[in-house]
Amino acid sequence: MRLEYTERQKKFRAEVREWMAANVPKQALTSFDTKEGFAQHRAWEAKLNEGRWSAVTWPKELGGRSCDLIDWLIFEEEYWRAGAPLRVNQNGVFLLAPTLMEYGTDEQKARFLPRMAAGEDIWAQGWSEPGAGSDMAAIRTKAILEGDHYVINGQKTWSTRAVFADWCFGLFRTDPDSQRHHGLTFILLPLNLPGITIRPIKQLNGLPGFAEIFFDNVRVPAANRLGAEGQGWNVAMATAGFERGLMLRSPARFQKTAQNLVALYQRHREHADRDPSIRDAVLKSWMDAEAYALSTYQTASRLVRGGHIGPEASTNKIFWSELDLLMHETAMRILGARGELMPEAPEAAESAPWLDGFLFAQAGPIYAGSNEIQRNIIAERMLGLPRA
Amino acid sequence: MDFTFTEDQLSLSDAIHKFLMVEAAPELLREIWETESGRSAEMRAKLADQGLTALSVPEAYGGMGLGDLDWVLIQQELGYYAIPDSLTATAYLAVYLSKALPEDSKLKAHWLPKIADGSARIAVGHPINPFVADAANASLLLLWHADELHALRPSEATLTLNPSIDSSRRLYRVQWTPTDKTRVCGAEQGRELWQGVINRAGVAISAQLLGLAQRMLDLGTDYAAQRKQFGKPIGSFQAVKHHLADVAVKIEFARPVVQRAAQSLATGHPRASLHVSHARLVAGEAARLAARKSIQVHGAMGYTWEADLQMFMKRAWALDSTWGDAIFHKARIAEFVLAEGAALGPAETFTH
Numbered sequence: 006m007r008l009e010y011t012e013r014q015k016k017f018r019a020e021v022r023e024w025m026a027a028n029v030p031k032q033a034l035t036s037f038d039t040k041e042g043f044a045q046h047r048a049w050e051a052k053l054n055e056g057r058w059s060a061v062t063w064p065k066e067l068g069g070r071s072c073d074l075i076d077w078l079i080f081e082e083e084y085w086r087a088g089a090p091l092r093v094n095q096n097g098v099f100l101l102a103p104t105l106m107e108y109g110t111d112e113q114k115a116r117f118l119p120r121m122a123a124g125e126d127i128w129a130q131g132w133s134e135p136g137a138g139s140d141m142a143a144i145r146t147k148a149i150l151e152g153d154h155y156v157i158n159g160q161k162t163w164s165t166r167a168v169f170a171d172w173c174f175g176l177f178r179t180d181p182d183s184q185r186h187h188g189l190t191f192i193l194l195p196l197n198l199p200g201i202t203i204r205p206i207k208q209l210n211g212l213p214g215f216a217e218i219f220f221d222n223v224r225v226p227a228a229n230r231l232g233a234e235g236q237g238w239n240v241a242m243a244t245a246g247f248e249r250g251l252m253l254r255s256p257a258r259f260q261k262t263a264q265n266l267v268a269l270y271q272r273h274r275e276h277a278d279r280d281p282s283i284r285d286a287v288l289k290s291w292m293d294a295e296a297y298a299l300s301t302y303q304t305a306s307r308l309v310r311g312g313h314i315g316p317e318a319s320t321n322k323i324f325w326s327e328l329d330l331l332m333h334e335t336a337m338r339i340l341g342a343r344g345e346l347m348p349e350a351p352e353a354a355e356s357a358p359w360l361d362g363f364l365f366a367q368a369g370p371i372y373a374g375s376n377e378i379q380r381n382i383i384a385e386r387m388l389g390l391p392r393a
Numbered sequence: 394m395d396f397t398f399t400e401d402q403l404s405l406s407d408a409i410h411k412f413l414m415v416e417a418a419p420e421l422l423r424e425i426w427e428t429e430s431g432r433s434a435e436m437r438a439k440l441a442d443q444g445l446t447a448l449s450v451p452e453a454y455g456g457m458g459l460g461d462l463d464w465v466l467i468q469q470e471l472g473y474y475a476i477p478d479s480l481t482a483t484a485y486l487a488v489y490l491s492k493a494l495p496e497d498s499k500l501k502a503h504w505l506p507k508i509a510d511g512s513a514r515i516a517v518g519h520p521i522n523p524f525v526a527d528a529a530n531a532s533l534l535l536l537w538h539a540d541e542l543h544a545l546r547p548s549e550a551t552l553t554l555n556p557s558i559d560s561s562r563r564l565y566r567v568q569w570t571p572t573d574k575t576r577v578c579g580a581e582q583g584r585e586l587w588q589g590v591i592n593r594a595g596v597a598i599s600a601q602l603l604g605l606a607q608r609m610l611d612l613g614t615d616y617a618a619q620r621k622q623f624g625k626p627i628g629s630f631q632a633v634k635h636h637l638a639d640v641a642v643k644i645e646f647a648r649p650v651v652q653r654a655a656q657s658l659a660t661g662h663p664r665a666s667l668h669v670s671h672a673r674l675v676a677g678e679a680a681r682l683a684a685r686k687s688i689q690v691h692g693a694m695g696y697t698w699e700a701d702l703q704m705f706m707k708r709a710w711a712l713d714s715t716w717g718d719a720i721f722h723k724a725r726i727a728e729f730v731l732a733e734g735a736a737l738g739p740a741e742t743f744t745h
């Protein structure tokens with residue numbers, strides 16, 4: 006065990022820090038759930054890519070830096086430390102890309118990855134359907150092979166950023182007679198194909214952060230299939246594994262929030278200390294954010310040495326989503342009667358980011374496999390308890 | 394940056410795990426409760442045979458010369474099996490104190506070899522604890538007085554037993570008079586040494602609490618898989634599953650905190666005290682939750698003297714407030730986090 010960075014790692018950190026200091030926009034970008042904000046964030050992805058920072062864990066020949074997971078953690082720490090924008094292409098870069106590298110043909114990698122890294126294609130995910138939420142194997146949207154095209158009919162929903170995104174990846178039922186997780190295929194498709202209708206859905210904050218996608222005889226070339234036909238469930242599980250595992254939420258994000266929470270508490274301490282449970286929640290927030298970082302470093306160290314992520318990855322999702330709720334609830338308690346102000350309110354400068362985060366924290370225990378589903382997985386696969 | 398243990402470290406703790414599985418069965422622990430000292434010469438001999446009494450004694454004194462990081466995995470096992478022995482006070486804390494003394498110190502030359510071979514039992518007392526555990530059957534008491542370190546025989550003190558809810562513990566109120574003769578080290582060096590003792594006890598207890606939490610989770614899981622109601626194992630009911638899954642989450646995120654604290658002691662990290670207090674708090678939380686959830690899953694059976702769960706719950710409840718309760722440890726966290734210009738936020742986890 007050695008809990009110090011090597012000289013090379015320190016140099017790498019210094020390089021990231023320097024680049025971020027010179028390039029992170031001084032003024033916060035507009036939310037990427039608006040047209041204007043989406044364009045700003047796309048431009049930021051392009052800028053990151055110019056510095057070869059948009060996908061540091063990818064191989065060099067694909068535009069990355071072949072960073073290992075420890076380097077990735079260092080990068081993320083500097084990224085969040087610098088207050089850099091949210092990643093509008095995170096579903097592509099962190100979720101689809103690892104799957105593409107594992108299951109994609111060379112041609113597919115060359116076709117999709119460089120454009121993804123540059124922010125030229127922003128990706129949405131298409132798993133959920135009206136009848137298939139937690140129970141993803143209930144997917145019904147059909148993709149029937151006709152010659153060298155799939156013809157897609159049906160509906161996806163809750164697709165994050167699909168309102169403005171360019172491409173979508175997801176699971177479709179290619180064998181109409183199949184049941185459950187059989188007969189599903191992983192398909193990549195551009196969202197501007199004829200027959201696709203996108204209906205934005207407003208989220209809690211009033212912005213169209215996700216959308217329904219309707220398919221009416223949409224023709225997608227068979228070359229857009231990822232992995233073998235009928236093997237989509239396994240390919241998708243790889244994506245879900247990465248998502249639950251490490252890359253979806255790096256610890257730096259929560260450490261930054263915890264740090265901001267301590268600062269908020271310090272500014273309002275005289276008032277806040279009248280309720281001692283607030284101080285306790287602030288300290289717990291810092292401790293849990295550190296614990297999440299330590300746990301991630303430990304997992305990353307194991308993976309760097311050739312280990313694997315097992316079902317214990319399901320504990321991550323629960324831990325960070327509950328931590329995120331704790332931190333934002335605590336901030337709202339400190340802000341008291343000013344917490345409710347909308348961002349445009351003249352006196353909302355301090356509180357608005359907390360309200361925004363508080364709203365988004367409500368979704369954490371729901372998306373990416375609800376926390377109840379994660380607990381089922383822990384109980385059945387980690388502890389070995391019998392299925393219902 | 395490498396947050397992993399070596400093969401040697403892992404195989405040693407694995408060997409101890411397998412050894413204690415056979416040699417420290419709950420029935421045996423119950424027999425040891427019934428003895429006056431609460432300790433067993435056979436158990437001690439077995440631990441010594443495994444090299445545990447010699448673990449961090451320097452090689453020059455007949456030991457293995459290992460350190461804080463080696464201890465942490467072993468302590469997890471001692472917790473998992475609720476080992477009733479003054480091993481930690483003797484072979485970890487007293488060794489740490491002795492090692493810091495000058496070469497010509499009698500404590501060192503006389504006691505280190507005896508600790509290594511398993512023949513000595515040493516009790517360590519500091520006012521952070523109202524009582525001294527295992528004072529009566531100790532060969533030597535190492536006691537705090539005004540930041541000094543004193544050494545005396547139990548016969549030179551008045552000991553009053555205060556029974557604990559944990560049937561394996563033997564707590565004593567110790568009354569004694571410090572003299573020049575008992576003083577082993579002055580306050581100046583002593584202050585730092587006692588800080589080191591509190592931190593090492595802290596890592597040992599955190600690791601034991603982790604082990605205890607894991608044991609209680611395992612007991613709850615086994616019970617839930619076997620016990621049937623409504624024609625099914627109760628472990629197939631989701632409410633029961635989720636109780637146990639919550640414990641697994643707590644353990645998963647306490648473990649790295651505890652192991653990092655051990656490494657901070659091993660490397661003399663300037664924030665070691667902070668790391669230890671963090672470890673104590675999260676490990677305590679994991680163990681308390683494990684106790685609560687495991688007893689719930691056991692139903693009335695969990696509320697009995699007969700069910701083994703009690704020995705792990707009670708050990709956890711007792712240890713959780715020893716060598717600094719949550720009030721003490723949270724104050725150390727607050728001191729760091731709420732200081733002006735504290736190094737918080739991303740990129741500070743491993744800074745000095």
Ligand SMILES: Cc1cc2nc3c(=O)[nH]c(=O)nc-3n(C[C@H](O)[C@H](O)[C@H](O)COP(=O)(O)OP(=O)(O)OC[C@H]3O[C@@H](n4cnc5c(N)ncnc54)[C@H](O)[C@@H]3O)c2cc1C
Pocket residue numbers: 129130131132133134137138139140162163164165166215368371372373374375376377378381631
């Ligand atoms: C902000 C946000 C972004 C999202 N982005 C995307 C996206 O980009 N692409 C996409 O495909 N989907 C996306 N989703 C959808 C998300 O994956 C689903 O919401 C999630 O899988 C839960 O499905 P559901 O909403 O249908 O809830 P349901 O499955 O109906 O669940 C409702 C409640 O019942 C509980 N429940 C259901 N089944 C069980 C069970 N077996 N045991 C115990 N409890 C159970 C759930 O935990 C939950 O509390 C997003 C959701 C949110 C909130």
